[in-house]
Amino acid sequence: MTKTSLALRALLLCATLCASACDTSRGTGQGSTVARSTSSPPAPSSASAAPSLTGSAAESASPHVALMASASVDPPPPARDVRMPTEWLADLSWNGQQRLGHAKTHKGEVVQKLFDDAGVTFPPHELLFRVFKKEREFEVWAGDDGKPMKLISTYGVCAASGVLGPKRNEGDLQVPEGYYKVGYYHPMSAYYLSAQVNYPNASDKVRGGPSPGSDILIHGRCASIGCVSMTDERIEEIYLIGWGAFMKGRPTNIHMFPARDFKPLYADPNYAAHHDFWREIEPGLTAFDKTHRLPDVRIEKDGRYVVTPAD
Numbered sequence: 341m342t343k344t345s346l347a348l349r350a351l352l353l354c355a356t357l358c359a360s361a362c363d364t365s366r367g368t369g370q371g372s373t374v375a376r377s378t379s380s381p382p383a384p385s386s387a388s389a390a391p392s393l394t395g396s397a398a399e400s401a402s403p404h405v406a407l408m409a410s411a412s413v414d415p416p417p418p419a420r421d422v423r424m425p426t427e428w429l430a431d432l433s434w435n436g437q438q439r440l441g442h443a444k445t446h447k448g449e450v451v452q453k454l455f456d457d458a459g460v461t462f463p464p465h466e467l468l469f470r471v472f473k474k475e476r477e478f479e480v481w482a483g484d485d486g487k488p489m490k491l492i493s494t495y496g497v498c499a500a501s502g503v504l505g506p507k508r509n510e511g512d513l514q515v516p517e518g519y520y521k522v523g524y525y526h527p528m529s530a531y532y533l534s535a536q537v538n539y540p541n542a543s544d545k546v547r548g549g550p551s552p553g554s555d556i557l558i559h560g561r562c563a564s565i566g567c568v569s570m571t572d573e574r575i576e577e578i579y580l581i582g583w584g585a586f587m588k589g590r591p592t593n594i595h596m597f598p599a600r601d602f603k604p605l606y607a608d609p610n611y612a613a614h615h616d617f618w619r620e621i622e623p624g625l626t627a628f629d630k631t632h633r634l635p636d637v638r639i640e641k642d643g644r645y646v647v648t649p650a651d
Contacts, residue, residue: 422477425498425562425571436527440583443533443576451580455482458490463584467592468634469522469558471497471568473504473515474599478558478568480581481632488632495578498562499569504598504605505614507539510553513566515596518543518621518645519637522558522592525583532560532572533579537594546643558594568596593634597625623647 430439455462464482466489471478476497483489500515507514516539523536539556540548557567560575570578582592598605598614602622605611611618624647627635633650640646 422494422496423574423577424496426573427571428573430532430560430572432530432532439527439533440579443580447573447576447580451577451584454492454577458482458492460484460490460492462581463588463590464581465590466634467582467585467590468628469578469582469592469594470628471515471594471596472600473500473517473597476500478570478578480578482581482585483632489634490632492581493577495570495574497568498571498574499564501564501566504611506547506617507544507553507556507566508547509549510551512553515564515566515568516544516556517596517598517617519624520594520596522582522586522594525579525586526557527579529557529559530561531557531563531567531569531575533575534559535579535582535592537568537596542639543643543645546641595624595628597621600625620645621647623649 430442434442452462455464460482461484462482465485466483468481468489469478470481478495478497480492480495481489482492502512502514505514506518507516516537518541520537520539520541523538526534526536534557537556537558540552540554544552553566558570558575558578559567560570560572562569562571585592598618602618602625605618606615624635624637624645627647627649631650635650636648638646638648
């Protein structure tokens with residue numbers, strides 16, 4: 341299977357789904373529009389992310405596919421050790437127990453080694469997912485209770501729709517920006533495995549439209565309509581990390597940013613409408629980068645974020 345065919349199939353899959361939500365599969369059967377494979381994932385690979393759909397292929401697809409293709413920007417080559425997307429596809433006929441079992445069998449030792457190499461106990465006492473939209477990178481940070489967190493791994497995001505800027509309305513295809521937590525981990529997702537982002541939070545409800553949207557997920561299948569989408573092999577690792585903490589009653593924090601470096605965004609007049617909002621959330625990025633401790637994040641009645649660095 342070529343990377344181009346993977347990208348085309350992923351985008352065509354997006355066009356068949358409702359644009360107002362990433363996942364409506366809870367408790368339902370799986371659709372037949374996704375290709376299936378019963379083979380096990382290959383050894384970890386450094387394969388590049390699937391290219392965006394452009395040109396005549398994009399023009400012949402649905403309006404939603406065309407929007408995703410035109411809005412996407414190829415990220416710069418990563419300067420860090422990044423676990424990039426792979427092409428293995430899980431079998432969506434598996435039930436939740438089979439999916440989790442497959443992840444444990446094929447990725448349990450991989451996850452344990454990531455934590456051992458970082459010198460962090462697994463399951464972790466503290467867990468943080470950080471998303472950088474411009475770079476299309478997903479970081480996993482974890483730490484023992486009371487100690488600075490350590491970087492466990494950085495993943496390449498396979499698909500993310502929309503443009504830089506927060507999500508404000510249902511169906512706008514935007515990936516949210518701000519501070520969130522995982523509400524639940526879902527093993528029977530239409531996108532293989534998923535973690536639900538608790539969007540809309542209190543800030544989004546104040547600042548968003550009458551229908552700000554919902555069902556924002558971190559999931560597999562490399563298809564996004566407002567979600568952060570990984571490939572199936574990579575979501576197995578991320579899912580096991582989060583699920584392990586979740587089963588111990590420990591929350592998963594999620595920090596979602598437009599980019600790692602805010603300065604070029606502030607200098608760009610095309611993003612002027614977002615500058616004030618970004619100045620609210622940027623302190624959480626800089627505070628964590630300095631201390632590797634979770635900052636305190638408070639949401640005011642008017643929806644503003646107030647970030648206080650950890651002691």
